[in-house]
Amino acid sequence: MSTLKAVRGTRDLLPAETGLWNRIEATARSVFSRYGFGEIRTPVFEDTALFARGVGEETDIVSKEMYTWEDRARAQSEKTQSLTLRPENTAGVVRAYIEHKLGETGQLQKLYYIGPQFRRERPQRGRYRQFSQIGAEVIGPASSGSESPLRDAEVLEMLASLLDELGISGWVLKLNSVGSASDRPKYIETLRAALMPVVGQMCVDCQRRAETNPLRVLDCKVPEDQPIIDALPKIADSLDADSRAHFAAVCAALDAAGVPYERDHRLVRGLDYYTRTTFEFTHGGLGAQNALLGGGRYDGLSELIGGPKAPGIGFAMGEDRLVLTLQAQEAAKAVLLDTYIAPVGEVQNPAALSLARSLRRSGLSVELGDGAFRVKKSFEAADKVARTIVLFGEDEANSGILTVKDFSTGIQSKIARADLAAALLSSRNK
């Protein structure tokens, strides 16, 4: 019988790694709450039509990457329905915004999510079939200020602060404007016309894109195509006055806040719903999959999926790629427990559990050994998982004075049981 394994493109995260995942999520939650965001959790699968209409039929995601199935009816009253594992979360959040009439509050909605997404892609480093995104959306009726360029700048400033707080150094913010819903068709026509005489010399993908979705030509990575693409007209030249002013205001606010960015004329992003501001944060350490996160404004998305006008802006960070970046930076040193309690002799086991209980209740992280172990074995086990070891033998039980060794300094000291928690807590920050 063959052994069963995790499906291609999916992974188990074991305790050696989940510590870092949890730290990233805790930092994100803390930053989001300081900016007034609340958490939203939407279902992992949705009606296929949501992504077809929201993300766009012609995008790579919808045309080839989705996990879609016909869900059969279980009763005559039910219909078969086409369902899809969510490939991204913005469409689901906007669906929920419409379904729960969040716009009727008149308030700007600031929502964040953390969770798995699914795309049938070719698995490689930084690219998986189940991956996790941490994302946020700022959305509301125009009267709530949702169209203001200040919202764009604030989201970008928040991301810069979040990456800094996570300890990710060397990120680059790439920024562009893809214009309004009326600028884009104009640009697409200009692009189509400019591609006509040169597309024959380009890769087969570009030849197809020139027909179906000319904007996607700008994403092409084939080296031979690059000089041709660089010579194509820029979307900046097709923007109307409002879009130009909006983009200039975003840039001015970022300059004032001291957030560095680069203008990238080719950044059009892979989802059809973007309008005006688009952005990506990249990191050199990631190799080919260098995007840490991407996002942009989507002023028409709500209407695309049948809702009221609700301009918005959002982003999604690839959590897997944040983890890879931090691991590569060695910022993710193994986190050690505060102490390891080594009962000396099995008779001390119950009292040692009682000591562990009181230390854990003081907020310390504690591993409890076993009195059946020899002292040497306890030291070896403790050295792997904890900063310190506490010996708990007959003498210690009688006197209430414990022997504590700090592995980083090698110093062994005697500490009264009543003072132990405070001593371990204060040595934590040295």
Ligand code: ATP
């Ligand atoms: P890419 O150019 O890397 O394919 P994308 O444009 O498809 O990215 P988005 O749909 O904007 O990405 O998703 C936002 C972020 O989610 C990306 O910047 C990336 O960090 C992460 N991401 C996207 N697809 C995957 C995947 N298959 N595995 C891991 N992370 C992913």
Ligand code: MG
């Ligand atoms: Mg992709």
